[in-house]
Amino acid sequence: MPLTRLDVRDATGVVTLDHPAKRNALSRALVDEVIAALDDFHRRRLRVAILRAAPGAKVWSAGHDVDELPESGRDPLGWDDPLRELIRAVEQFPAPVIAMVEGGVWGGACETVLACDLVVAAPSATFAITPARLGVPYNIGGMLTFLNAANLRIAKEMAFTARPVDAARAERVGLVNHVVAADELEAFTFALAGDIAANAPLSIAVMKEQLRILAGAHPMSPQGFERVQGLRRLVYDSRDYREGIRAFKDKRAPRFTGE
Ligand code: YXS
Numbered sequence: 001m002p003l004t005r006l007d008v009r010d011a012t013g014v015v016t017l018d019h020p021a022k023r024n025a026l027s028r029a030l031v032d033e034v035i036a037a038l039d040d041f042h043r044r045r046l047r048v049a050i051l052r053a054a055p056g057a058k059v060w061s062a063g064h065d066v067d068e069l070p071e072s073g074r075d076p077l078g079w080d081d082p083l084r085e086l087i088r089a090v091e092q093f094p095a096p097v098i099a100m101v102e103g104g105v106w107g108g109a110c111e112t113v114l115a116c117d118l119v120v121a122a123p124s125a126t127f128a129i130t131p132a133r134l135g136v137p138y139n140i141g142g143m144l145t146f147l148n149a150a151n152l153r154i155a156k157e158m159a160f161t162a163r164p165v166d167a168a169r170a171e172r173v174g175l176v177n178h179v180v181a182a183d184e185l186e187a188f189t190f191a192l193a194g195d196i197a198a199n200a201p202l203s204i205a206v207m208k209e210q211l212r213i214l215a216g217a218h219p220m221s222p223q224g225f226e227r228v229q230g231l232r233r234l235v236y237d238s239r240d241y242r243e244g245i246r247a248f249k250d251k252r253a254p255r256f257t258g259e
Helices: 028-043 082-092 108-115 140-149 152-161 167-172 182-197 201-215 222-236 239-249
Strands: 004-009 012-017 048-053 059-061 097-101 104-106 118-121 126-128
Touching: 004 028, 012 028, 012 182, 028 048, 028 082, 048 059, 048 182, 059 108, 082 108, 082 140, 097 108, 097 182, 104 108, 108 126, 108 140, 118 167, 118 182, 140 152, 222 239
Parallel strands: 012 048, 048 097, 059 104, 097 118, 104 126
Antiparallel strands: 004 012
């Protein structure tokens, strides 16, 4: 049973996340389908990709599949983690990816939306950065995604509180490009895609890659990277990390002790 639905309209490819039973959690299986769809759109030389949930979705995506996070002792967001692969696929897709958002966007899904090139949201959309809710040590590339999408103060507030930001505030602080009434969301997003598709695809592809390289150009010494990895290991080896994962699975509030 596929976890996504695909559609092509003119030069635009659409991937609809369609696993409501698990609130479109970014499982290995679902992510592999999204990446395969983007590869197919690339082969077909489509000029825009749209990533969306089913119309009227209350949850766009609940983020990383918690059932696939290691209980402890291993980096939960290593290079070959499905979420990391999805982020790279979106960033390296050689045409604009538009996130069309209705409903709640959580954790790794929030990073996925913010890694898209444009975000068009309905008023129902909310955005939550949730590592602190689970005790997860987010990875440094992911933190850069948040930093590039918001200013430092907004990124800190979202990361430290793990509280959802609503669409209106997201637009005010620049997290999303447009907030559009739910019944106009599709038409608006496809019109935006049409505007992009009418322009020169090679020029756009190069500008997207230039901006990806420039946005990622942050100096970090090998010592600095090793320090970050050491700090992250302290977190994913901690009791709090195990407690966060366990509490989620037990459907109860976590009790963090700082150990
Ligand atoms: O009990 P069943 O079997 O029906 O399954 C439930 C949930 O367990 C499941 N589900 C998930 N399974 C794996 N990973 C998830 N992220 C996930 N989220 C949900 O889906 C079934 C329905 O969930 P339920 O009953 O809670 O639905 P709801 O409509 O009442 O509430 C929807 C949400 C999204 C508000 C709620 O499911 C929720 O709070 N989900 C977790 C959101 C979250 O904290 N995501 C962060 C995941 S970890 C992550 O992305 C990164 C590693 S990090 O945290 O570092 O950013």
